[in-house]
Amino acid sequence: MQFTVQRRDILSALQTVIGVVERRQTMPILSNVLIKSENNQLTLTATDLELELVTHAPAVIENPGAIAVPARKLLDICRGLPDDAEIQCTLDGAQTRVQSGRSRFTLATLSANDWPHLDEVESGxxxxxxxxxxxxxxxxxxxxxxxxxxxxxxxxxxxxxxxxxxxxxxxxxxxxxxxxxxxxxxxxxxxxxxxxxxxxxxxxxxxxxxxxxxxxxxxxxxxxxxxxxxxxxxxxxxxxxxxxxRVIPDDPQNQMTAPRDTIRQALSRTAILSNEKFGGVRLSLSEHTLKLQAQNVEREEAEDEIEVSYDGQPMEIGFNVTYLLDALGAMTQEEFTLSLSGPDSSGLLQAIGDDSSRYVVMPMRL
Structure with a gap:
């Protein structure tokens, strides 16, 4: 097998499939990428036996063939070469020679015949x-x-x-x-x-x-x-x-409306002094006011107060601050609602103007 490929083409293909390649494998071949060269094209395949990615890169094929080469080592070699580099790969026995300009590398290889493929995908x-x-x-x-x-x-x-x-x-x-x-x-x-x-x-x-x-x-x-x-x-x-x-609240009696970015910033500030293990933050709701409180095992405390739209019953409830931040971060609208039935009920978060997404967060005791 022998082929010549532009650095940008093979680098892009390797970066596409590298996420499947685990650093620690029970089967050595799974740390490799399978490269097939034919018809002026490289086909690169990576798998972990659960997930398989196959992509392509244009190349000049002098001698078609297939071989499994160490994926991350080849990726690092390609990254380290100049942007406009041309790379030539040649199979030499149980090794593959990678050459670009005056740079030369020799990689151990495994036979393509030993490559594990996923089970046949049935029609559906x-x-x-x-x-x-x-x-x-x-x-x-x-x-x-x-x-x-x-x-x-x-x-x-x-x-x-x-x-x-x-x-x-x-x-x-x-x-x-x-x-x-x-x-x-x-x-x-x-x-x-x-x-x-x-x-x-x-x-x-x-x-x-x-x-x-x-x-x-x-x-x-x-x-x-x-x-x-x-x-x-x-x-x-x-x-x-x-x-x-079944766990999505269907008719919460109390609803708070607030600017998403304002609440995200306040939660992030308050979380600085929350318990590192549990990440809890207390929400105290009263008329048009949301108070955020957190404390940690060193008895350090954080408190923030924000003006919101709320006219339900006064209530205190604890949430994992990361769960709230993740839900707010997934929204794109400027305002959102937090709906609650009581201090022991789950909170339902929704962006105003977008009813396609819903987020439910269980309360926690603080």
């Missing part, structure tokens, strides 16, 4: 939607996914499809983020899938805000996306997502 529902729509739905919800929870089905994001809409939901058991968009889908019946956390994180990184149409295939075990120049395939989490609609 296929939908088409704007790239920016999926990006927006994920941006508004992915932060609420659990991390390494024993309830494995929470370590991912629910993708729910109906004939008239697409919905994304994430929860870690203490908070919930839901966002949906109207979409005319040609599907036979409503369907749901739980996309693993790592796959969602990679999608957030890879998706752009273009209006280009992308295709999503959803089967019982896999989700596949075809993006411009990229094929994305992930296994799905086999489990039952909780009945999330």
């Amino acid at each position: 529902e296929a939908i088409t939607l704007p790239e920016s729509m999926l990006k927006q739905l994920l941006d508004r919800t992915h932060f609420a996914m659990a991390q390494q929870d024993v309830r494995y089905y929470l370590n991912g994001l629910l993708l729910a499809l109906r004939s008239d809409r697409i919905r994304c939901v994430a929860t870690d058991g203490h908070r919930l983020a839901l966002s949906e968009a109207a979409l005319d889908l040609d599907i036979s019946e409503a369907t749901q899938a739980i996309v693993p956390r790592k796959a969602v994180t990679e999608l957030v990184r890879l998706l752009g805000n273009s209006e280009a149409e992308i295709t999503v295939w959803l089967s019982n075990k896999h989700l596949r996306l075809q993006l411009p120049g990229l094929s994305f395939t992930t296994k799905l989490i086999d489990g039952r997502f909780p009945d999330y609609e």
Whole structure:
């Protein structure tokens, strides 16, 4: 195998797939990237056996072939070369020589025959939607996914499809983020899938805000996306997502309206002296006033007072400040509402003028 490629082309391709490559692998080959050279094109594949990314780069192919090379080492070599560099790669026995100008590198390689591929993706529902729509739905919800929870089905994001809409939901058991968009889908019946956390994180990184149409295939075990120049395939989490609609407050009696940025800044200030382990902040609501309070184990205290629109019953309630900041950070409108039924009830946050997204935060004792 021998090919010549421009640095910018192979660097872009490596940066696209590198997120799948784990630094610590039980199988050495999984720290590699599979490079196939044929028809004046390189095909780069990376996988962790759960998620697979395939992308392409133009190249001049002197001798076609395929080989697995250390992904991060090759990426670092390409990063270190000049912007306009031309790179030549040649397979020499069990090693690949990488040459650019007077720079020469020799990398250990593994056989392409040993490359592990994902299970065959069975046919399923296929939908088409704007790239920016999926990006927006994920941006508004992915932060609420659990991390390494024993309830494995929470370590991912629910993708729910109906004939008239697409919905994304994430929860870690203490908070919930839901966002949906109207979409005319040609599907036979409503369907749901739980996309693993790592796959969602990679999608957030890879998706752009273009209006280009992308295709999503959803089967019982896999989700596949075809993006411009990229094929994305992930296994799905086999489990039952909780009945999330049950925890969304349906008729809270008390509602506060306030400027989003003002509350975010006040929460950030108050959080400086909150308990580092629990991150709790106390909200005291009275007529047209919100008081924020926090304290830590060193008995340090923070207090802030903001004028808001509120005429409900006076109330004190504690929340994890990070959960509130994450929800507010996912909004784009200038004002939002916080709806509460009582001091022991969940809080419902919504942006004014946008009823497509809802955020639920459980209260905490302070």
